[in-house]
Amino acid sequence: MTINSARLQQHFEQMSEIGKLGETGTCRPTMTPVEKKAFELAATWMLDANMTIRIDSFGNLIGRLYGTDPSLPVLMMGSHLDSQPYGGRFDGVAGVLCAIEAVNTLVENGIKPARTIEIVSFADEEGWRFNKGLFGSRGILGRLEDGELQRTDKDGITREQALIDFGCDPTKFKESEYPAGSIFCFLELHIEQGPILDLARKPIGVVSGISGPLWLTVKMKGMAGHTGSVPMHLRKDALVGAAEVIVAVNEIANQVRGAETVGTVGTINVFPASRNIIPEEVTFTVDLRDIDHSRRNRYEAQLRARINDIAKKHGLTYEITEDTNSEPRYCAGWIKEIIHQQCARLLLDAPELMSGPFHDALALSYACDYGMIFVRCKDGISHNPLEYASYEDLALGAEVLYGTVLDILSNKN
Numbered sequence: 227m228t229i230n231s232a233r234l235q236q237h238f239e240q241m242s243e244i245g246k247l248g249e250t251g252t253c254r255p256t257m258t259p260v261e262k263k264a265f266e267l268a269a270t271w272m273l274d275a276n277m278t279i280r281i282d283s284f285g286n287l288i289g290r291l292y293g294t295d296p297s298l299p300v301l302m303m304g305s306h307l308d309s310q311p312y313g314g315r316f317d318g319v320a321g322v323l324c325a326i327e328a329v330n331t332l333v334e335n336g337i338k339p340a341r342t343i344e345i346v347s348f349a350d351e352e353g354w355r356f357n358k359g360l361f362g363s364r365g366i367l368g369r370l371e372d373g374e375l376q377r378t379d380k381d382g383i384t385r386e387q388a389l390i391d392f393g394c395d396p397t398k399f400k401e402s403e404y405p406a407g408s409i410f411c412f413l414e415l416h417i418e419q420g421p422i423l424d425l426a427r428k429p430i431g432v433v434s435g436i437s438g439p440l441w442l443t444v445k446m447k448g449m450a451g452h453t454g455s456v457p458m459h460l461r462k463d464a465l466v467g468a469a470e471v472i473v474a475v476n477e478i479a480n481q482v483r484g485a486e487t488v489g490t491v492g493t494i495n496v497f498p499a500s501r502n503i504i505p506e507e508v509t510f511t512v513d514l515r516d517i518d519h520s521r522r523n524r525y526e527a528q529l530r531a532r533i534n535d536i537a538k539k540h541g542l543t544y545e546i547t548e549d550t551n552s553e554p555r556y557c558a559g560w561i562k563e564i565i566h567q568q569c570a571r572l573l574l575d576a577p578e579l580m581s582g583p584f585h586d587a588l589a590l591s592y593a594c595d596y597g598m599i600f601v602r603c604k605d606g607i608s609h610n611p612l613e614y615a616s617y618e619d620l621a622l623g624a625e626v627l628y629g630t631v632l633d634i635l636s637n638k639n
């Protein structure tokens with residue numbers, strides 16, 4: 227190991243004290259004094275690693291290690307230090323702290339790269355406070371949408387006000403944007419947040435891509451009536467139709483065993499929701515994800531056909547609205563190759579896997595090549611104080627990240 231695993235562990239332990247929830251949890255909402263404290267702590271480590279630091283107008287913490295050739299596009303790494311309200315110690319934190327460890331190790335080994343390196347703790351990756359995430363990573367790329375500053379949190383505070391309270395100037399967004407071509411590539415280490423590596427007993431995984439979610443809202447409409455008097459063959463029961471669609475979503479996502487497709491109906495609303503009225507209208511959400519975009523499109527078509535058949539069978543009308551339709555974004559082949567080589571150097575058999583959750587890397591994928599390293603997390607539990615990754619695995623991840631950075635700096639200029 228070239229990296230300092232004891233120092234890395236100490237950083238995790240110190241960071242987990244900020245916004246600590248119970249014994250092992252974290253509550254560190256974005257753009258709050260708690261996140262500011264986390265930034266201040268991470269900034270001291272960045273300064274120790276010879277980096278300059280700043281907080282930009284989006285609320286991102288950015289550390290920079292100047293290269294000898296400032297004309298080269300930067301190598302960017304990072305993740306986030308904000309957490310879910312009932313979150314763990316490793317989600318996001320791992321990507322920031324392992325990146326700092328990698329730069330620290332570079333500096334300690336007297337390596338003076340030509341290319342400038344930046345480490346970013348992105349603002350509001352999690353998205354729960356204002357109901358929309360990846361704020362900082364979309365922000366620096368000029369990809370914010372209309373009305374985002376007017377979104378409010380549960381206390382009625384707008385994003386704009388939260389930014390100002392955090393010390394940012396929302397009128398200066400332009401100054402914090404990165405022009406096209408100014409980022410050479412982006413690397414993000416993250417805990418897997420799923421069970422695949424843990425089940426396979428592998429500490430490290432190489433991410434193949436981030437699957438894009440398709441989010442639909444389906445509304446099925448029938449006819450209300452007295453549950454005691456309307457004979458079964460005359461009913462138009464919207465909930466019976468919806469129930470069949472829910473089963474269909476599950477079947478469609480399950481048709482190829484072991485494939486990466488996942489399909490979920492996570493919410494359902496029944497109208498008028500009375501025990502003695504036949505359900506007239508049912509609204510539910512569908513979340514369909516796949517790393518294989520054409521397969522996901524095929525499954526979507528299958529689902530739409532099934533909804534049509536089921537509606538016909540029960541005499542229902544229906545309406546489908548599309549809320550989100552992101553395409554899968556694949557990691558760069560050349561970066562995956564380097565990560566594989568680094569894993570092999572450490573005698574790690576690192577499987578390739580896709581990421582179902584999205585990360586800041588998804589935003590960056592629209593600006594540059596990107597690669598991701600996954601670290602095993604126990605039982606796949608995340609967004610939960612029980613979230614756990616071992617310091618041994620995290621050190622391995624940091625070592626792989628360090629080797630990847632070294633390789634990119636030496637070869638790809």
Ligand SMILES: [Zn+2]
Binds near residue numbers: 306317351585
């Ligand atoms: Zn995360």
